[in-house]
Amino acid sequence: MEQTFVMIKPDGVQHGLVGTIIQRFENKRLRLVRAELRQLTVEQAKEHYRDLATKPFFNDLIAFITSGEVMAMVWEGPHAIKAARSLIGATNPLESPTGTIRGDFALELDSNIIHGSDSLESAEREIQLFFPNLHPAKSVS
Ligand code: DAT
Ligand code: MG
Secondary structure (H helix, E strand, O other): EEEEEEEEEHHHHHHOOHHHHHHHHHOOEEEEEEEEEEEOHHHHHHOOOHHOOOOOOOHHHHHHOOOOOOOEEEEOOHHHHHHHHHHOOOHHHHHHOEEEEEHOOOOOOOOOOEEOOHHHHHHHHHHHHOOOOOOOOOOOO
């Protein structure tokens, strides 16, 4: 069993897509483990996207992701990371096929309505960042 971190971005929340997106994940038979509407701080956003810190679009990405509430979620199931990425589609909505969330509901690269962890390592790091009580870090004593 695997867990992945999924986040509906401010544009998805504002456009009323929370229910539709959750329905797609449930249809895929993934199980919702945690969900919380959050307003990210700039600090949290920078930590979440730290691998992209050197990209020219980084500041715009941080401004966008902190511009409104996000729906932060953990989903669980066999191959949950790959299954979620498959439901989400390609980074650029124009290159994301119809039937994927980005292909159906987004038009632009910088506002592609949803995030999903891209690897086991990212999933563990992101779940720990957003829901530290779900798998409390082991003490080192
Ligand atoms: P993904 O969200 O598909 O995992 P990513 O991790 O490469 O894609 O990038 C994170 C987000 O940053 C992406 O969802 C949208 C934004 N982004 C990526 N490439 C971009 C670009 N060239 N211009 C503007 N925003 C970009
Ligand atoms: Mg990514």
